[in-house]
Amino acid sequence: MPHPQNLDPSAPGRAADELLVVRCQLGEPDAFDALIARWHRPLWLYLRRMTGRDEETHDLLQDVWLRVIRGIARLRDGSRLRGWLFGIARRALMDRLRREYAAPAASDIDPGDLAAEPESDDSEGDLAALDAALDTLPAVERDVLTLFYLRDLSLAELAEAMNVPVGTVKSRLFRARRLLRAAMQERSDA
Amino acid sequence: MTAIHLPDPSVVASLERLARTELSLAARMAHVVLALVASAMTIVVASLWLTEPSLPVRTMTAFGLLTIIGLGWVAYSIWVLSARRVMLARQRVVAGRLAVAFAGTFTAGCVLFAFTTGAPSAWPATAMSLVLLAAALALWRRATAAYSALLSRRDALERELTGGAR
Numbered sequence: 001m002p003h004p005q006n007l008d009p010s011a012p013g014r015a016a017d018e019l020l021v022v023r024c025q026l027g028e029p030d031a032f033d034a035l036i037a038r039w040h041r042p043l044w045l046y047l048r049r050m051t052g053r054d055e056e057t058h059d060l061l062q063d064v065w066l067r068v069i070r071g072i073a074r075l076r077d078g079s080r081l082r083g084w085l086f087g088i089a090r091r092a093l094m095d096r097l098r099r100e101y102a103a104p105a106a107s108d109i110d111p112g113d114l115a116a117e118p119e120s121d122d123s124e125g126d127l128a129a130l131d132a133a134l135d136t137l138p139a140v141e142r143d144v145l146t147l148f149y150l151r152d153l154s155l156a157e158l159a160e161a162m163n164v165p166v167g168t169v170k171s172r173l174f175r176a177r178r179l180l181r182a183a184m185q186e187r188s189d190a
Numbered sequence: 191m192t193a194i195h196l197p198d199p200s201v202v203a204s205l206e207r208l209a210r211t212e213l214s215l216a217a218r219m220a221h222v223v224l225a226l227v228a229s230a231m232t233i234v235v236a237s238l239w240l241t242e243p244s245l246p247v248r249t250m251t252a253f254g255l256l257t258i259i260g261l262g263w264v265a266y267s268i269w270v271l272s273a274r275r276v277m278l279a280r281q282r283v284v285a286g287r288l289a290v291a292f293a294g295t296f297t298a299g300c301v302l303f304a305f306t307t308g309a310p311s312a313w314p315a316t317a318m319s320l321v322l323l324a325a326a327l328a329l330w331r332r333a334t335a336a337y338s339a340l341l342s343r344r345d346a347l348e349r350e351l352t353g354g355a356r
Contacts, residue, residue, distance in 0.1 A: 019347040026340050027278030032209040040205055044197040058201060065205050069212045073276050 014079035021078030032069065039081075040065075042151055043089050049146050050093055050139065063092045083160035086147060090161055097139060133183040141176035148173060215284070218275045222285045225267035226292045229322055232260030233296075237315035279337040286330030293319065293326040 020038065023031035043064060048057045067088045075084055134142060147153045147161060159166045239253035271277060277285060297319040304312035 015347055015350055019344065019351060022340055022344045022347060025279055026337070026344065027213075027280035032213065033206050036202060036205045036209065040202055041197060044201065048197075054198075057197075058204075061197075061201065061205065062208060065208055066212065069209055070274065070276050073278055 014081075017081040018078035021072060021075055021081055024072050025075075025078075035068075036065065039085055043085065046086065046089060046146055046151050047093060049134075049150065050143060052135065056096075060089075060092055060096060063096075064089045067092060080157075080160060083153065083157035086151065086153060086157070087161035087163065090143065090147075093139075093143075129184060129187055130180075133180055133187060136183055137176065137179055140172070141179050144169070144172045145176045145180060212275075213278070214275075215281060218271065218277050218281055219285065219288065221267045221270045221275060222288055223292075225264055225271070226289060228260050228263035228267065230292075230296050230319075232257055232264065233315055233318040233322065235260060237311040237318065240314055241311040279333070279340050282333035283330070283337050286326070286333040289326035290323070290330050293323040297323045 020031060020035050024035055040061065044057060044061060047060050047064070048054070051057050051060065064085075068085065071088070075081070134145060137145070144158070144162075147158055148155075153161060155166050155169055158169045162169060162172075164172075235253055235256045239250065239257060245253075297316070300312060300316040300319045303309065304316050
């Protein structure tokens, strides 16, 4: 029988997440290594998608794990680890963006302008077009679409990560999909 | 198609180093000791300040300032332990034991001093050290209960995940 402490880091399920959280909260020496092994890649992919740069992603990831280490003792329900982790990653990202830019609100951006950027290669198929169009969206819309479609967070987990009601998540998703569709349409027309 | 940028293997190593540094037991216990020593010193100074009315004004002022400084160190160490170096369950139990041992020794010293010398400052110091001991005992008890609860939950989850519960 495999010892649960040696479970594969990719083992699915909320129970495996909760076990890791409990072991971290207990202070077991190798629990944080296991937590990092299980979650650094999804967090990296999310942050990399949002920042577009390796170096910035690395800095952000360090910030995220610092917050995780300092905050995990207060996480009451370990089965909600995924939403909690992405919530921290999102807050770290937003703090960074807030510091770096005096950015205009996403709602001020015209979808037509978003798709007006030059596309280098139109021949690589729908997925490439989708990927490229996603990269042109404002941070808020790219954020919600990335978490929902690429990181597979549920609506409830998204609501926790964004600290907003589920209804707000739905409306943000609706708006983000509309912007993405407009961006893709503009690209195909161009 | 846009390339998928996977994390470099060195990223994991740097995160593990970060975790080990952040979770250092020595740094936590140093702040626990700082809080205990600062509490004891503050109790001693405050007792002298409160029970020696015939001291010169500048001495009274100095005692007052030392009491404020002592309380400042206590507040600082508590802030570090609650925000920066947050203790995990096992570390809380160790810190609780340390606090009970320190507060117990300090209280015994105060009681002994009070009964052997009968100095006026010894009684308030004894009273405050008893409060410190009670707080240490409460924290230790709470830490032990939380640790036991987490151990039980861990065992239940391990049984669930390995199918050994039934």
